[in-house]
Amino acid sequence: MSVITYSKAINQALAEEMERDENVILYGQDVAVWGGIFKVTEGLRDRFGPERVFDSPISENVMVGAGVGAAMMGLRPVVELQFADFIFTAGDEVFLKAGMWRFMHGGAYKVPLVIRAPSGGSGFGPEHSACPEAFIMHAPGLLCAVPSTPADAKGLLKEAIRLDNPVVYFEHKLLYAMRGEVPDGEYTTPFGKAVVRREGDALTIVAWQDMLRRTLAAANRLSKDGIEVEVIDPRTLNPFDRETIIESVKKTGACMVVEEAYRTLGVGAEIGALLLEHALPYLDKPFKRLAIPDVPLPTSQHLVNFIVPSEEDIYKAVKELVA
Amino acid sequence: MNPKLMLDIFKTSLLARRFEARVIQMAMAGELPGSLHAGAGQEVCQIAAITAMNKDDYILYGHRGVAYMIARGTSLTAILADIAGKEGATSRGKGGVMHVVDVPHGILGESGTLGGGFVISVGVGMALKRRYPGRVVTYFFGDGTSNRGTFHESLNWAAVQKLPCIYFCENNGYAVSVPTSTSTAVPDISARAAGYGVPGVVVDGNDAAAVYEVMQKAVERARAGHGPTLIEAKVTRLFGHYIADQQTYRPDAATVIATKDPLPKLQQTLVNAGVLNDTLLAQLEADAQRQIEEAVATVKAAPLLAPETALQDLYA
Incomplete structure (x- = not known):
């Protein structure tokens, strides 16, 4: 085991996969010479050359669309959208091309494309701060990864690059500096397998990325009050490990989802529906969502703090729910 | 131009024209879904351009007609199965005639959203440059489609990276019902090439013959690594946008059919060149x-196709 940052874990995953497979290419705005605005791709151009790591024009539609075209023809492109919000700039290419082009053409080719999408954070304003993973989870054809630790950031990205289907890989901007243990040597993290980050019997909480970090901090405080919550990190949203959540709820009898995204029809809504369909007899408390009220993210920090679930919000919500 | 090649272009155009007429006839009789956008009038141009490419090159196409696929060698049976939603359909009922795909014949498909093929072509060009140097990809699109933002993003990208892409605009003067003069600030789409160098x-x-020649030059340039060319072919859409389109917006429609059809023109050229006569023509018609x-x-x-086909082919 070695301890590295989430950002370094992504960089290592890219380097290892580029080393392993010459068909892996990497491009996006500022990713090559400058190493990316978040410095995640530093050193890769020097190591793999400008044919495989290059700066693209500010042309999100082509960035993603060309990724689909190149993937159809046997390359394994990794495209960095500078901010996850730009998924909507490239909406046709993300949802209709990456998601549907293979289906629409009867499975004539594979589309092994990875779209890296830095999400979340604060102070970046309404068009640079969102966590739009629910949109991706809703769309057919797109796999979706939401790594929460350096180990998963590396393992899920390596797996994403090797998969023959398009993956939207969300890397949370507030986690880039997070440090954590990463296994030495070769490994990948499978899609569709949630992990229980903390065991408990009072309540099941589903959270990922920065909301997971806040949830685990709240869980420590709750533990001191004698409340043990079970915390599930789904790791990927498509495929989505429904079983682990259902099994946990059978044990705890209650569920809360903490989500850094709009409340209405978010991932939490899907989990609520899932429990209604498959676990209603086991629920002895109302299902609960903590999410952003349905407004865009402002720029000023104190306004952001008012609407994004905090450790304190999570702590209080659990206390109310299990009281 | 080589008369043998010209005759081949005529032969394929004739087949495409007759095939399309049969499809329209079956659609009107209710035997087929009528979703075809007739390509009549543009098939000579499409086929001449494709004839200037090699068999191992690639195309992405627009939605007007099926001549592209016929020229590349896709079977009529496969195309018809796509229209009918029958077993043997290339897109297995997912795309219909708009999305005929035949990778072994270099046909990579079509975008449902107009101009979606621009961005795909850039990626195909990137892959060809790295994996199959010397091969090219051509994207066929219409004058209306050239007003999409994807046109700009893609031509710029393909030009700055010198990708082996050819952009072939079939300007038939109409974006569905809207004349080019109403929708487009310049009379010639090709003038926009200057913005991309x-x-x-x-x-x-x-x-x-003229189409074949300009296409040949563009293909050579792309193969040599010098990057894209924007070709604008002024063509004639003989019929409406789709089969049942009454073309109330187009008062000259009847005159156009009578005077601007390129197929009889090509036929006459071949007769004059001594490579086509009544006997051969009758034989070509019978073959078709x-x-x-x-x-x-x-x-x-x-x-x-089995209804369950709807659940297949999403993921590899």
Whole structure:
């Protein structure tokens, strides 16, 4: 085991996969010479050359669309959208091309494309701060990864690059500096397998990325009050490990989802529906969502703090729910 | 131009024209879904351009007609099965005739959203440059489609990276019902090439030999690693945007059909050149008829795609 940052874990995953497979290419705005605005791709151009790591024009539609075209023809492109919000700039290419082009053409080719999408954070304003993973989870054809630790950031990205289907890989901007243990040597993290980050019997909480970090901090405080919550990190949203959540709820009898995204029809809504369909007899408390009220993210920090679930919000919500 | 090549272009155009007429006839009779956008009038241009490419090159196409696929070698049976939603359909009922795909013949498909093929072509160009140097990809699109933002993003990208892409605009003067003069600030789409530092060429799309020549130059340039060319062929859409389109917006429609059809023109050129006569023409017509009726019979006998096909092919 070695301890590295989430950002370094992504960089290592890219380097290892580029080393392993010459068909892996990497491009996006500022990713090559400058190493990316978040410095995640530093050193890769020097190591793999400008044919495989290059700066693209500010042309999100082509960035993603060309990724689909190149993937159809046997390359394994990794495209960095500078901010996850730009998924909507490239909406046709993300949802209709990456998601549907293979289906629409009867499975004539594979589309092994990875779209890296830095999400979340604060102070970046309404068009640079969102966590739009629910949109991706809703769309057919797109796999979706939401790594929460350096180990998963590396393992899920390596797996994403090797998969023959398009993956939207969300890397949370507030986690880039997070440090954590990463296994030495070769490994990948499978899609569709949630992990229980903390065991408990009072309540099941589903959270990922920065909301997971806040949830685990709240869980420590709750533990001191004698409340043990079970915390599930789904790791990927498509495929989505429904079983682990259902099994946990059978044990705890209650569920809360903490989500850094709009409340209405978010991932939490899907989990609520899932429990209604498959676990209603086991629920002895109302299902609960903590999410952003349905407004865009402002720029000023104190306004952001008012609407994004905090450790304190999570702590209080659990206390109310299990009281 | 080589008369043998010209005759090949004529032969394929004739087949495409007759096949499309049969499809329209079957659609009007309720035997097929009527979703076809007729390509009549533009097939000579499309086929001449494709003839200037190699068999291992690639195309992405627009939605007007099926001549592209016929020229590349896709069977009439497969195309008809796509229209009918029968077993043997290339897109397995997911895309229909708009999304005929045939990778072994270099046909990579079509975008449902107009101009979606621009961005795909850039990626195909990137892959060809790295994996199959010397091969090219051509994207066929219409004048209306050239107003999409994807046109700008893609031509710029393909030009700055010198990708082996050819952008072939079939300007038929109409974006569905809207005349080019209403929708487009410049009379020639090819003038936009200047903004990307690539050659922009206008050609009479009703002149097969001229189309072949400009396409040949563009293909050579792309193969040599010098990057894209924007070709604009002025073509004639003989019919409406789709089969049942009454073209109330187009008062001259009847005159256009009578005077601007490139197929009789090509036929006359070949007769004048001494490579086509009445006997050969009758034989070509009979060959076309036979191929079409064989395909019709095969597809009529084929089963509908299983409903469960709707759940397949999303993920690899």
